[in-house]
Amino acid sequence: MKKTTLKTPNGQAITEVFVADTPWLRLRGLLGRRPLSHEQGMLIAPCSSVHTLGMRYALDIVYLNKNNKVLKITRNLKPWRSSACRGATQVLELAAGNSTHKQIKPGDILTWAN
Template structure:
């Protein structure tokens, strides 16, 4: 399992990060899902922009360059919208709305994905409630 941390502050951003790296996984993203739990994130790669079509809730979006540096942020991107197109981005992290503010992530912060062996209640990899 992956977690996401801010390397500059040490803050845990997401305790569980799901990956979307195939065409269909990137296309689907969090469409048609219930609102994600506060500690969840979706890492979409490769990706320079997102949409929130067929979503019922807003999300925060972090645009990362190849080194994991935040090069763009969309906060509380509402349903049925297009996010920013960030040419420097190589991947995107979708988070529950408000998480950027809670964790004080800012453009220029360096993020790091870390493997963790922790498995807790609700960490079933087949869990559709992301």
């Protein structure tokens, strides 16, 4: 799985972003994986909705358009729930509370650091 770094407009970074861009990686997502740290995330593309069926921990879900603009944030999505965003083309999954910790908000444009 590919890894990259994303930066927020305020200079915060998520240094270890796993990219799920194949059908198998998108299907698996974070199932069966350890909880994310505050320096990790999973970018799923293409994607406009997620579920936490089978998950054991909550996530923050950041919906992005094709230009990496934050369209919506679903904070603390608990296990066995779902969420979606019209217009999103990719989703950044973060540890619960990390979108607040990294000060990510709708309208922000995330940039690739590599």
